[in-house]
Amino acid sequence: MSKHIIVFCEGDHDIAFLTRILLIQGFTFYSKKVKDFPPPLNELYQKNLGNKKIKDYEFKFQRPKPKVPYSVLTKGDTLVIFHNLDGDANFCSDGAKSIVDMYLNLNRENIRKIQKYDKLNYRFLYFLDSDDQGVDTRLTDLKDSLELPTLNNHEIYTKDDYEVGCYIFHDEDHDDKHGQLEDILTKLMKTNNEDIFTGSSAFLERNTLEDDRQKKYTCNIENECYDGTVQFKELKSLISVAGQLQFSGSSNAVIIANSDYIKKDDMLENQHCINITTLFVNRL
Structure with a gap:
């Protein structure tokens, strides 16, 4: 069964960093034309993109709309589909939820159509800065918005017939776990x-x-x-x-994506990178 990891990010900096982590784990860019994506994703994306390609890693001034994938990676039978929510305000509101519903509706429509294709196996991952709120507050807000009984950093949970996980970027040197992606990057x-x-x-x-x-x-x-x-x-x-x-x-997105200031060995030993990796490579 194909696996689909849907990733929600605050911006292109997050996507650049996560892509660096996944590339050293054997993931590669998935740059097929939308019409050549596996069904029913091809039909879903064609409504907005036609035959355009989701580029390997071009961070353009005009960002794709949140419901259009920003970038896609693949490994084996897994697709990692990044959505740029352009800020944190859309995480605990209808922004992220509408995209989740968009994907879940594909399975519902498939049942009504007497299973034209195999059921899509989903994992939804959320990446947020802790900022001044701290990790615990961020987790509580996200847990409530997702209607989960509990939610911890870099752990996977099953809800209904799909999986959910998250990572809150923070500075590990702060006792209150405040901070942001840039604390890790620098x-x-x-x-x-x-x-x-x-x-x-x-x-x-x-x-x-x-x-x-x-x-x-x-x-x-x-x-x-x-x-x-x-x-x-x-x-x-x-x-x-x-x-x-x-x-x-x-x-900064281009710098994060391409700079040799970030080395493979350093990422392999960094605890943030290790914890993030588990969200993508653990059971699905």
Whole structure:
């Protein structure tokens, strides 16, 4: 029976990092045209994409809609299908739920059509930053939204006829387990690259801007002002500054996906990467 791991991420940085982890476990990019996907996924995706390809790893300015896969990997009879929810607000709301229902409805429709194809075997995985809320709070909110009796980090649960799991990114050096993906990334990247990251950090410290200049700047014939919230994130900027030494003008997603600041051996020994791997390779 084919296996389908549906992955919900806050953004393309998460997808880039998870892809790095899966590639060293033997997964490869699945880049068939949508019409050549196994049924009924081909029909489902063709409604939005036609014969376009889900590219191997092109992070474009125009992101696919959440219901359209952002990237797909494969290994054996397993497909890993990434959906970019573009922020955490859609996880505990109808955003993620509507995509889950979209996939589950394929099995329901198949039953009504006298089983035109084999039942799809699903695992839904959720990846979130703990941010200032902490891992426990994030797990509680996600557990309640998924209507599960319990939910722990990097564990798999069975609900109805499918599986559910999650990983909350955090800084393991914080007792309250606050943090984000960038806490994990910068520690991986600094290994054997200390001078580069020390210099990048010093650059950021020497060029600190006042809060207003870290907000969106609007300039047109009628108006000139700063608006919204502060957009500066120190660790994101640190990765960007160091990454420009390798990939000029590239986004953090491209840097995370391609930089040799992240090495295979370091990922194989990193506890976060080890725990994340279990979500993909354990029973299904």
